[in-house]
Amino acid sequence: MHLWQEFRQPISISEAIEDLINAPSPVVPIAGGTDLLLEMRQGRHEAANTLIDLTSVPEMNVIEKRGDSLYIGACVPVSQILASTLVNNNAEALIEACDLIAGPQVRNTATLGGNVAHALPAADGTIALAALGASAEIANPDGLRKLPFLELFLGPGKSAIDKTSELIAGFYIPLSHKGQASAFKRIMRPQGVALPILNCAVWLDGDERTVKDIRIAIGPGGPTPFRATVAELLMKNKKLDEELIREAVKKVLEQGSFRTSPRRATSEYRKHVVAGLFSDTFNQAWERSNNS
Amino acid sequence: MISYHQITLKVNGETEVVNVPANMTLLVMLREEMGLTGVKNGCAAGECGACTVLMNGEPVNSCMVLAAECDGAEVITVEGLSHNGQLIKLQEMLIAKGGVQCGFCTPGMLISAFALLKRNPDPSENEIREALVGNLCRCTGYVRIIDAVKASVEK
Numbered sequence: 001m002h003l004w005q006e007f008r009q010p011i012s013i014s015e016a017i018e019d020l021i022n023a024p025s026p027v028v029p030i031a032g033g034t035d036l037l038l039e040m041r042q043g044r045h046e047a048a049n050t051l052i053d054l055t056s057v058p059e060m061n062v063i064e065k066r067g068d069s070l071y072i073g074a075c076v077p078v079s080q081i082l083a084s085t086l087v088n089n090n091a092e093a094l095i096e097a098c099d100l101i102a103g104p105q106v107r108n109t110a111t112l113g114g115n116v117a118h119a120l121p122a123a124d125g126t127i128a129l130a131a132l133g134a135s136a137e138i139a140n141p142d143g144l145r146k147l148p149f150l151e152l153f154l155g156p157g158k159s160a161i162d163k164t165s166e167l168i169a170g171f172y173i174p175l176s177h178k179g180q181a182s183a184f185k186r187i188m189r190p191q192g193v194a195l196p197i198l199n200c201a202v203w204l205d206g207d208e209r210t211v212k213d214i215r216i217a218i219g220p221g222g223p224t225p226f227r228a229t230v231a232e233l234l235m236k237n238k239k240l241d242e243e244l245i246r247e248a249v250k251k252v253l254e255q256g257s258f259r260t261s262p263r264r265a266t267s268e269y270r271k272h273v274v275a276g277l278f279s280d281t282f283n284q285a286w287e288r289s290n291n292s
Numbered sequence: 293m294i295s296y297h298q299i300t301l302k303v304n305g306e307t308e309v310v311n312v313p314a315n316m317t318l319l320v321m322l323r324e325e326m327g328l329t330g331v332k333n334g335c336a337a338g339e340c341g342a343c344t345v346l347m348n349g350e351p352v353n354s355c356m357v358l359a360a361e362c363d364g365a366e367v368i369t370v371e372g373l374s375h376n377g378q379l380i381k382l383q384e385m386l387i388a389k390g391g392v393q394c395g396f397c398t399p400g401m402l403i404s405a406f407a408l409l410k411r412n413p414d415p416s417e418n419e420i421r422e423a424l425v426g427n428l429c430r431c432t433g434y435v436r437i438i439d440a441v442k443a444s445v446e447k
């Protein structure tokens with residue numbers, strides 16, 4: 001496997017950015033490598049001269065409270081996200097998504113940063129973060145900046161970060177308050193195929209029978225991670241009943257683009273199962289919100 | 293010209309200093325530089341778990357880890373489970389319960405099950421299944437492997 005010549009292991013964000021800019025190009029960052037190494041071996045990734053391993057950067061390995069947000073470093077392995085009480089208490093959807101990513105061995109190395117940076121419309125961690133109202137922290141030579149999560153994505157496999165000078169440092173998720181809860185579910189074949197047939201994450205703020213606020217993310221529902229904003233608007237500040245969910249599903253189907261993908265599912269199948277998947281996920285989040 | 297990295301790591305309790313090229317995987321290093329052929333190459337794609345080793349106590353797919361990343365790491369392969377030719381109970385039970393047929397998945401299964409039992413000495417059947425989802429077996433149908441893990445913790 002002669003796919004790259006150099007390997008660097010920076011130990012700070014600024015050193016990583018410097019390597020990204022100055023190491024023999026093309027330079028490609030690697031975190032867990034569970035996506036990247038596979039793509040390179042299968043010839044689906046552009047050649048690299050230097051790989052920079054981000055997993056030794058301490059700032060990218062923290063999970064902590066920052067103000068009214070939960071911060072998760074881009075390089076925290078998925079298994080450590082699963083073990084975090086802070087994440088369990090504030091982002092149920094992310095826990096459920098991480099718990100479904102591959103098996104234990106992959107979860108011990110795979111990261112949320114890699115899941116998001118790959119910019120696929122149905123990556124499980126990505127869909128959970130989209131519903132949780134996350135923002136991304138981007139590192140570049142000028143320092144750090146926050147970017148609303150969905151602005152990260154330009155198209156399938158295309159992220160908005162400048163690959164020659166920027167990295168994802170981590171993610172901010174608003175802390176959860178009373179009445180707020182989230183859930184994540186997916187439909188997939190057992191084993192083998194990494195991405196789901198369809199996945200769905202719901203975050204909501206509920207009050208007795210009223211949906212005060214809601215965010216719905218579904219993948220793949222378009223070329224980038226899809227937020228069902230029309231259905232969200234319809235449900236916001238409405239009394240919950242069966243009819244509201246049925247109407248919301250209609251809006252999801254109108255707004256989303258549920259295409260056929262050759263090895264996963266047909267468009268018809270996806271459109272058929274979206275109603276059940278959405279209402280199951282919604283109900284799970286609703287139940288949690290009532291008990292929170 | 294490919295760059296080389298001198299790394300120091302512990303493999304099955306022994307400290308090793310190796311010079312590895314930037315693009316070598318841990319799997320290749322263990323098999324070809326150290327002769328630890330218990331680590332199997334099944335898919336080289338992170339799916340089958342035949343290449344599972346413990347890295348700093350946690351199971352990882354060694355086909356998806358770069359050797360150059362392993363400076364300072366502690367690695368345990370299936371060769372490191374038994375001592376002085378004495379199999380551990382988990383290994384004995386895997387044989388006794390018929391959990392080994394062609395044997396290709398066995399080293400990875402053992403490492404994953406070993407990691408589970410270290411963390412959780414009395415796992416439920418469900419916990420055993422969850423710990424082994426990243427290990428594929430084409431022969432046994434899994435039931436005997438799960439029985440073996442259960443039997444290994446019975447008094």
Ligand SMILES: Cc1cc2nc3c(=O)[nH]c(=O)nc-3n(C[C@H](O)[C@H](O)[C@H](O)COP(=O)(O)OP(=O)(O)OC[C@H]3O[C@@H](n4cnc5c(N)ncnc54)[C@H](O)[C@@H]3O)c2cc1C
Binds near residue numbers: 037112122193
């Ligand atoms: C067997 C198997 C099963 C899988 N199952 C699932 C699944 O169920 N659901 C799912 O969503 N995914 C799945 N995956 C895909 C993959 O494991 C995840 O997407 C994982 O989170 C990727 O993280 P990583 O750290 O390994 O990324 P890497 O492979 O290290 O990187 C992926 C991409 O992101 C870039 N990158 C990484 N970190 C950064 C950063 N901080 N800033 C900028 N760019 C960065 C890399 O350059 C690369 O292009 C599976 C993979 C395998 C091998």
Ligand code: FES
Binds near residue numbers: 335339340355356
């Ligand atoms: S060889 Fe590593 S997972 Fe199959």
Ligand code: FES
Binds near residue numbers: 391392428429430
């Ligand atoms: S015994 Fe043959 S693959 Fe498991």
